[in-house]
Amino acid sequence: MTASRPLSVGSHEEIKSILEDPKNFKIxxxxxxxxxxxxxxxxxxxxxxxxxxxxxxxxxxxxxxxxxxxxxxxxxxxxxxxxxxxxxxxxxxxxxxxxxxxxxxxxxxxxxxxxxxxxxxxxxxxxxxxxxxxxxxxKRTKLKRKAFTVADVKKLYQACKETKKREILTDLFLIGAHSGARIEEICQLRVEDVIDDEGVLSFDVYKSKTEAGVRYTPVHPAIKPIIERLIKEST
The missing domain is CATH 1.10.150 (DNA polymerase; domain 1)
Structure with missing residues (x-):
């Protein structure tokens, strides 16, 4: 059996006050x-x-x-x-x-x-x-936006890969495609913003401008090698 701890003087006074007038009870x-x-x-x-x-x-x-x-x-x-x-x-x-x-x-x-x-x-x-x-x-901005088709995305990705000295752009493209993060959010990420969230490698996005706001975004398996490489090669 766990021994009970004696009440403090302050607790005694609080209990006495509540017994005298229940309105004194404070959550x-x-x-x-x-x-x-x-x-x-x-x-x-x-x-x-x-x-x-x-x-x-x-x-x-x-x-x-x-x-x-x-x-x-x-x-x-x-x-x-x-x-x-x-x-x-x-x-x-x-x-x-x-x-x-x-x-x-x-x-x-x-x-x-x-x-x-x-x-x-x-x-x-x-x-x-x-x-x-x-x-x-x-609301007006949302109404004007149209999603890329799968064919559009493939065409853009292929263009990134085939353009010389655009490896950074290719990384950026893949991270955006697999995280849903804005380009500004991705470009502001630093090594310390990649965290272990209950055993899941995640981005700590705390400068978000999106509707989801500040959040933890799990790193998609498809881009995990890219993130690990960038952690080793940059800040």
Missing amino acids: KSPFTKSRLEKFSIHQREQKGVIEKTIDMHVSRLEKLKDWIEAANLEISFDSVQLWLESLTDLTPKTKKQYIFSGQSFWKWAMKNDDGFKTQFKTIAPPFEQHEFEVNRME
Whole structure:
């Protein structure tokens, strides 16, 4: 049998206050300082995520923590949606980055924190299935875009291969074709942005301009040799 730990003075006072008036009960956010520290260590040491990305994750989660506790709400899809709606000064793109941080934390906690898993295993992941508005300019741009046909793609790839001194362009073409990333995203990738995401070699795309926003993108087996070569040959 595990020995019980005595309550702290602060806990005694909190319990006494709640017994005197149930309205004094305050919901505690699951984003505790201890969990955020462990999450940061896991991202850094196990997944190889760069410090800048980790700091952004923690900052966003701390803001959610403060809002949830001030509103005295349980963590849920509805409370996360209310929180997103309160961020009136942020663009949909930035809100998607906040959701990505929440998803990363939730995924980690459900696998690595027994207390968290026991507490939240019966609720649906609160950071999934959120929808974001699309501005009119984005809608017009989407309507104008047409996908390449398979024949178009083959023709472009063959042209890359047959053009002298265009090996970099060929690599870029293949990475784009097998990742769905924009040319700007691919060109900004560095060695430290290729991480181990739960045993899957992935791109840590944190400067995204796409609808999917910031994300981890698994490296397709077809381009894995290219990525491994580029890691050895460049930064």
